[in-house]
Amino acid sequence: xxxxxxYSKKQIQYVSGYIFKGASYRxxxxxxxxxxxxxxxxxxxxxxxxxxxxxxxxxxxxILHGLGSRNIKFLLWIGPHLASVGVNTTILILPGNxxxxxxxxxxxxxxxxxxxxxxxxxxxxxxxxxxxxxxxLEQSKKWKENNVLVGYCLGGMITTMVGCLxxxxxxxxxxxxxGHIPQILHQSPTTEFARKMFKKGYKPDFFMDDRExxxxxxxxxxxxxxxxxxxxIINSEQIHPLFKIDPISYAHLLDMSKVTFVDALFxxxxxxxxxxxxxxxxxxxKRRILPISHVNWLPFEYVLAKYILHKLDINDKEAKKAxxxxxxxxxxxK
Numbered sequence: 054x055x056x057x058x059x060y061s062k063k064q065i066q067y068v069s070g071y072i073f074k075g076a077s078y079r080x081x082x083x084x085x086x087x088x089x090x091x092x093x094x095x096x097x098x099x100x101x102x103x104x105x106x107x108x109x110x111x112x113x114x115x116i117l118h119g120l121g122s123r124n125i126k127f128l129l130w131i132g133p134h135l136a137s138v139g140v141n142t143t144i145l146i147l148p149g150n151x152x153x154x155x156x157x158x159x160x161x162x163x164x165x166x167x168x169x170x171x172x173x174x175x176x177x178x179x180x181x182x183x184x185x186x187x188x189x190l191e192q193s194k195k196w197k198e199n200n201v202l203v204g205y206c207l208g209g210m211i212t213t214m215v216g217c218l219x220x221x222x223x224x225x226x227x228x229x230x231x232g233h234i235p236q237i238l239h240q241s242p243t244t245e246f247a248r249k250m251f252k253k254g255y256k257p258d259f260f261m262d263d264r265e266x267x268x269x270x271x272x273x274x275x276x277x278x279x280x281x282x283x284x285x286i287i288n289s290e291q292i293h294p295l296f297k298i299d300p301i302s303y304a305h306l307l308d309m310s311k312v313t314f315v316d317a318l319f320x321x322x323x324x325x326x327x328x329x330x331x332x333x334x335x336x337x338x339k340r341r342i343l344p345i346s347h348v349n350w351l352p353f354e355y356v357l358a359k360y361i362l363h364k365l366d367i368n369d370k371e372a373k374k375a376x377x378x379x380x381x382x383x384x385x386x387k
Contacts, residue, residue, distance in 0.1 A: 054169065054173070054290075054294045054297070055287060055288055055297075056173055056176070056177060056287050056297040056298065057177060057287075058177055058180045058181060058184075058214070058218055058287075060088040060089060060090065060181045060184070060185065061088065062088070062185075062188060063088070064192065065085050065088075065185065065188060065189045065192060066085060066086075067083055067084065067085035067189060068083070068084045068085065069081050069082070069083045069084075069103075070082055075133050075136075075137065076137075077106065077107050077108065077136070077137045077375075078104050078105060078106055078107055078132075078133055078136035078137055079104075079105055079107065080102060080103065080104050080105075080132060080133070080136075081102070081103045081105065082100070082101075082102060083099075083100070083101050083102075083103055083189075084098050084099065084100050084101075085098070085099050085189065086098060086099070087099050087148070087178065087181070087182055087185070088181060088182075088185045089148075089177065089178045089181040089182065091174060091177075091178075092148065092178060093148070093149070093155035093156070093163070093174060093175070093178075094155060094156045095153070095154060095155040095156045095158075096148040096149060096153050096154075096155050096178065098153070099145070099146075099182050099185070099186065100145075100146040100152055100153060101143050101144060101145045101146060101186060102129060102132060102143070102144045102146075103141070103142070103143045103144075103195070104132030104133055104135065104136035104141070104142040104143075104144075105136060105141050105195065106136050106137070106138075106139045106140070106141060108139070109139055110139055110140075110141050110195070110197065111138070111139035111140060111197070111199065111365070111367060112139065112140045112141070112197050112199040112200060112201075112365040112367065113140065113141045113142075113143075113190065113195060113196050113197045113199070113200040113201075114135060114140055114141070114142050114143070114200060114201045114202070114203060114361055114365070115142075115143045115145060115183070115186060115187070115190075115200075115202050115203070116128050116131065116132075116142065116143070116144050116145070116203045116204075116205070116208070117145060117147060117183065117202070117203065117204045117205065117207070117208025117209070117211055117212060118144065118145075118146070118147065118150070118151075118205060118206075118207070118208050119205045119206030119207050119208055120150070120160075120161035120164065120206055120207040120243060121150060121151075121160045121161040121243075122150060122151040122160045122161075124205065124206070125144070125146070125150075125151055128144055128205065129144055131357060131358045131361075132144060134355075134358050134375065134376045135358055135361060135362070135376075137375045137376075138362065138367060138371075138372040138375045138376070139367070139372075140361070140362070140365060140367070141190070141195045141196075141197070143186065143190065143195075145182065145183060145186050147179050147182065147183075147207065147208070147211070148175060148178045148179055148182060149161060149162070149163045149164065149175050149178075149179075150207075161207065161243075162246065163175045164176065164179075164207060165234075165237060165238060165241075165243070165244045165247060166247065167238065167247045167250065167251075167255070167257040167261045167262065168257060168258075169257070169258050169259060169261075169294050169295075172295075172298055173294075173297075173298065176211075176214075176298040179207075179211045180211060180214050180215055180218070183202075183211060183215045184215060184218065184219055187219065187221055187222075191221070196221070198223060199223060199365055199366070200221075200222065200223045200224070200365075201222075201223065201224040201225070201226055201361060201364045201365060202215065202216065202222045202224070202225050202226070203226045203228065203357075203361060204225070204226070204227055204228065204230060205228040205229060205230065206228070206229060206230055206323070207230075208228075208230070209227040209228060209229070209230025209231075209300070210230055210231075210232065210300045212225050212227060212230075213225075213227075213232070213300035213303045213304055213307070213331075214300070214303050216303075216307050216312075217283055217303045217306040217307060218283075222311075223311060224311045224312070224313070224364050224365075225307065225311060225312050225313070226313045226315070226360070226361065226364060227312070227313065227314045227315065227331075227335070228315050228357065229315065229316065229323070229328075230300070230323070230328070230331065231300070231323040231324070231327035231328040231329075231330070231331050232299050232300035232301035232302075232304070232327060232330060232331040232334075233271065233299065233301055233324075233326060233327045233330050233331070234295045234298065234299045235261075235264070235267040235268055235271055235295065236268075236324045236326055236327040237323065237324065237327055238261065238267075239264045239267075240324040240327070241323060241324060241327070259293060259294055259295070261295070267293075267295075270293050271293065271295075271296075274291075274292050274293060274296065275296075275301070277291075277292065278292055278296050278301075278302050279305050279334075281302075282306075283303070283306055286302050286303065300331055301330055301331055301334055304331060304334035304335055305334055307335075307338075309335065309336070309337035309338040310337075310338075312335055312337075312338035312339070313338060313339040313340075313341070313360075313364065314331075314332055314335045314338050314339070314340045314341070315340075315341045315342075315360075316328055316332055316340070316341070316342045355376055358376050359373065359376060362376070
């Protein structure tokens with residue numbers, strides 16, 4: 054099976070309306086039709102929140118959220134504060150999550166639902182939507198050369214692939230993410246639904262239900278995958294299909310001088326080996342292990358926002374003060 058991240062670029066027609074504003078930024082809700090060729094019903098429209106500085110724009114960032122919906126409200130906090138110091142900040146809602154859940158599904162489930170065709174559909178769609186979001190930001194003069202793509206959890210996995218496909222991204226910041234899809238499928242609390250399916254007799258293609266065989270296949274084939282080019286990974290018929298949607302397959306293709314990887318010491322959502330193997334594949338990047346869990350850092354968005362500014366080389370005292378400034382929201386209908 055071949056994975057296909059291609060799409061036809063074109064001038065994007067979009068709908069935009071600002072929903073609130075602060076003293077030094079405005080937030081717009083933006084929607085446009087996905088350029089992905091095969092969206093699931095209910096995921097056809099790309100949705101994003103764009104926080105635009107009112108004055109001089111110094112840099113750009115796109116933030117890709119984690120699996121599900123609850124983490125998004127915390128990440129949205131970052132937008133006003135980064136925009137207040139001149140960073141155009143875009144929070145993209147990934148297909149299959151939050152307000153873009155496909156019909157008759159649950160937020161985030163389809164990325165790890167043990168049906169290879171469904172999995173490919175959502176990983177392809179997420180990559181294409183991220184790339185076309187950069188297209189739109191370029192089109193509207195909001196994507197600066199000084200930029201960073203931030204990926205948390207699922208967003209970090211998507212960032213690994215996008216980072217190999219697009220040279221318009223200056224820096225990639227990975228937050229508490231991992232790889233090795235078999236480990237996630239068989240050990241993560243978030244995929245318990247899949248293991249229940251296996252226990253009830255569900256038999257997916259490519260022996261995804263057979264943990265031992267799947268792990269052994271990965272152990273055997275991964276050394277070859279690490280030597281492959283992007284084209285070889287996408288087109289090879291000699292590797293397990295899960296490798297084609299697995300961040301660990303693409304990590305070695307990244308420019309590590311433009312990568313920062315932050316791992317959570319007490320993460321219980323992603324299996325230890327899942328995080329460790331991707332961390333190890335990022336050798337040469339700036340890597341940090343913090344005494345946090347997968348989610349307990351989310352209320353402390355200031356730390357992430359400050360680190361994003363550091364990656365954008367915005368280190369003046371006024372910018373750091375602005376991150377702590379209490380924003381007064383104005384009614385956009387006034």
